[in-house]
Amino acid sequence: MDETDKKIIEELSNNSRITMKELGERVHLTGPAAAARVAKLEDNGVIEGYSIKVNQAKLGCYTYAFLNIYIEGTNHQPCLSFIQTKEGYILNTYRISGEGCYLLECRFPGNKELNQFLLELNKYANYKLSIMIDKLH
Amino acid sequence: MDETDKKIIEELSNNSRITMKELGERVHLTGPAAAARVAKLEDNGVIEGYSIKVNQAKLGCYTYAFLNIYIEGTNHQPCLSFIQTKEGYILNTYRISGEGCYLLECRFPGNKELNQFLLELNKYANYKLSIMIDKLH
DNA sequence: GCAACTCCTTTCAAAAATAAAGTAAAACAG
DNA sequence: CTGTTTTACTTTATTTTTGAAAGGAGTTGC
Incomplete structure (x- = not known):
């Protein structure tokens, strides 16, 4: 290098x-x-892949959000499995230490779908929601 | 489409x-x-660009983190300007509504550089730090 | 001094991109 | 309903890029 x-x-x-x-x-x-x-x-694994930057709004996804997921107890699997079933909404899932156990980067057609997702997510975990207003630079 | x-x-x-x-x-x-x-x-602006996925660790960046930035008062500019001077560490800056005013996606060679960055950031804003442990999928 | 590498250039054949021409189907106005 | 325009595609031919091969210069180690 x-x-x-x-x-x-x-x-x-x-x-x-x-x-x-x-x-x-x-x-x-x-x-x-x-x-x-x-x-x-x-x-060498420095370059992991080749991708594109997509305008999510032009694909019909007008709500872009980050979700800090807080799971009570030690069994994360039910929540992770649930998240996997919603992969269409999710761009990235990060295992983190700090504000929760996981950070989800996701996008939804609108608030209706987001609301439905949160409702279901709440069966498995607590969360803190941050809606993306703008991307700088 | x-x-x-x-x-x-x-x-x-x-x-x-x-x-x-x-x-x-x-x-x-x-x-x-x-x-x-x-x-x-x-x-049409659907495809915004062509990029690569890079293994940050193989580039010498072993600490990957998310920072929720909380700014007191209405003048965000000093903090944003500071962040711009540290662009080498920052992959994405999102304007958000929810957990703070901004969400930074960043990476540092190690905790020493992260600590120094946080020390300086604290002159402009409060923050909550989440260290990335793993990226799923 | 002399392998054995590494990293590069040049050359050239094969593959892909690009431009142009032509076609067929859909959209549309009269 | 008919003729025109538009759109989306294919085919063909030319230009450009890729990728393989051969060779050379500079290190490294013995």
Whole structure:
């Protein structure tokens, strides 16, 4: 992991569909050399995958929220299983230490679906809800 | 936005470096047709960008955390400006309603840097810290 | 001094992207 | 109902990129 690798990570973070030729030019390498570096970063597990940024609202999801989940007792499985059944709403599930046991990043078509989700979630755990108003930068 | 577009979003979410030819095959279209659909999704703002998933630990960041920021009073700017100066640590800044005014997703080389950051942050705001233990799925 | 690596470049064949032309079906106005 | 426009696609042909292979320069270790 030298400076060139860091630059490659930065460039691919900004645009992962760039050609290896273009990437090479940006880090002062030829296409094949850049491609070889990227392949190595994949093999080393530094690059875990290639994804897209999606506008959730344009996909019909107008409510974006974070949920801090608090589970009483030691048996988390029923709650985790429930969450898995609602994976369509959930972008990320983090096991955390601090404000609760889990942090969910999720999005819903609207408040109706959110409300229904919270109602069901409440059978398994307590929660604190934070609605996303804006994403900065 | 029909079913084919949704499938395209799903496929690109899983692997945004797939070729348009391969993407086309997966959604029963030719390469050029798939590319045209993707171009339209970009123009419509549904696809906002192409990115990579990075293993933060392999980049030397062993502490991954969420910070709920609570600002007293109405002048958020000093705190926001401070946060901007620390952008190297910060992956996302969300304006929220609920547990605080802002939610920061951030990562630090270690607890030393986290501690220093919190010390400085405390000049501008209160916070609640959640350390990420694991990412599920 | 001389392997054995590593990291790169150059070259070239294969694959993919892209542009252009053509087609068929749907939407729509008269 | 009919002719026109639009949309979404396929096919074809050209350009560009990828990826494999060969080779060279600079380290490293013996």
